[in-house]
Amino acid sequence: MEIKVYSTPTCPYCIQAKKYLESKNVQFQEFDVSTDREAASEMIDKSGQRGVPVIDVNGEIIIGFDKGRLDSLIS
């Protein structure tokens, strides 16, 4: 399973989403879009959003910390 988390250091939902994935022992790649311009534009292309977090689970895009959707995609 390939999971990418696009986040910024100050975003509270990003912190919670990452903590949640860690609590489930799920590995993920993290991109700080506040410093990584390439990742930021990749995130906007994928999601059409100017907001974080955006989570890419095997190409399925989750906008925000949507725990229910995240659960269904990582289970």
Add this chain to the structure above:
Amino acid sequence: MYDVIIIGKGPAGISASLYTVRANLKTLVIGKNDSSLWKAEKIENYYGFSQVIRGQDLLEEGEKQATRLGAEILNDKVISIEGNEHFEILTSDGKFAAKAVLIATGQPLKKVRVENLELFEGKGVSYCSTCDGFFYNNLKVGVLGYSDYALHEAIELEAFTKDITIYTNGKELEINSQFEKDVERFNVVDKQVYRIDGGEFLQKIFFKDGTSEDIDGLFVAYESPSSADFAKKLGIVTDNNAITVDSDQRTNIPGVFAAGDCTGGFKQISTAVGQGAVAGKKIIEYVRNL
């Protein structure tokens, strides 16, 4: 530092305070008398009253009860909550710290109607400068609001851009004296807003007088923050704007509890009082175990 700060002085908040203060927790309750319960003329389905009671009377009695037991009650608006291990609560008049927080602010209401506002959520419209401010580095952003809450959001956005306009939507600015000097740093437009529009992302804001302005981002901070706004700032899990809690009224953030209408479900005085009691008990346990 307070052991607990309770935001909201309705049935849930006051009920919780009765428990925390009787357990010798230093308790501060912050809220305003602006709820729908305050305005309710007839309450007939709450236990213990043989005669019809007015909402205002019930709330005033609750406040007196909490005060008699030792709770401090502050008639003020909370602008923001920050922190993790302990919490900083900013109000219009001051700043307070607490080990635990109970959000009991009632049902979040839609406060402002602007055409296309929802359409551009995440595409220029944001409700959280901390979360999304970065995307507007050196761009033109607006804050929709007229109170200390709006000004606080504008101040937070200064970390990203200097081109910030406060759109009051036809209202006069209501800024507390502690922030008066800060207002001078921002453009203020007091026209009524009726529509926003753009392409893939937000581009324009339109006013009722027929004029418009280009804009890249619009942060909504209208009136005072609701439970849903606090949730966004802290990363609290919500479902349809209702704060998700477990059976102990705990949110996903340690030390942050929620009770009453802001948690959704059966929105009644009796359920709010019950949830407040559970929250009070669990806050006592939480603070004692720190």
